[in-house]
Amino acid sequence: RESWASDSSDSVISSGSDSDGSLYKVILLGEHGVGKTSLARIFGGVEDGAEAEEAGEGAGGARLPGRSGTGRGGRPGVRVWGDGALTNTVFPPGNTYDRSIVVDGEEASLVVFDIWEQDDSQWLQNHCMKMGDAYIIVYSVTDKVSFEKASELRIQLRRARQTEDIPIILVGNKSDLVRSREVSVDEGRACAVVFDCKFIETSAALHHNVKDLFEGIVRQIRLRKDSKED
Ligand code: GDP
Secondary structure (H helix, E strand, O other): OOOOOOOOOOOOOOOOOOOOOOOEEEEEEEOOOOOHHHHHHHHHOOOOOOOOOOOOOOOOOOOOOOOOOOOOOOOOOOOOOOOOOOEEEEOOOOOEEEEEEEEOOEEEEEEEEOOOOOOOOHHHHHHHHHHOOEEEEEEEOOOHHHHHHHHHHHHHHHHHOOOOOOOEEEEEEOOOOHHHOOOOHHHHHHHHHHOOOEEEEOEOOOOEOHHHHHHHHHHHHHHHHHHHHO
């Protein structure tokens, strides 16, 4: 079971801003159906473990593991992940998830936006490309087209933010669906090298690497912030 806390002794962290007062905006990009909402909901602690796509990998394939103490029975508006050290508020209902997590002993506040597909308006998509402090570009390892789309999104993002060095993580989701894989780990990794971004494979269905993904985003944001301050 994943715990987000690197130090579970500070068990309750208030939702709000980072220690330096910032709230980092993280935008999820990617083709329809790749798992953006599933990843965002796990981050937000609202994943209810309902319906993942059938893994077809035999017993235990894509079944979701325990609910890790989220929801049900918890205090309203405050959800503690796993062994603690993290709370969240979900605002507004739906596509935006605000949460503080402890990474390397320090608290960071993220707002994760799952709004890329909210409507087809060019305005919203342009806005997404401009507003993020960091980006998670998701494809499904079972869908080559979504992988190609991820590259397009990376190019679009580069164009929109030419002079900036923004943290981006390329995510190959649905790694549990072994038998329907169309994109290898090596292809994903190679793509990330070309596009000069980080890479991770996740399974939202198994909650695998999801914590690492969001911690990775925080580390990437901090790295850039620190190098600016030097
Ligand atoms: P979105 O359109 O990118 O937001 O994708 P969703 O999060 O709505 O996911 C689309 C479908 O894929 C849903 O049926 C999810 O349950 C399923 N899904 C998402 N992530 C995974 C995963 O890691 N493994 C499996 N097996 N199914 C997944």
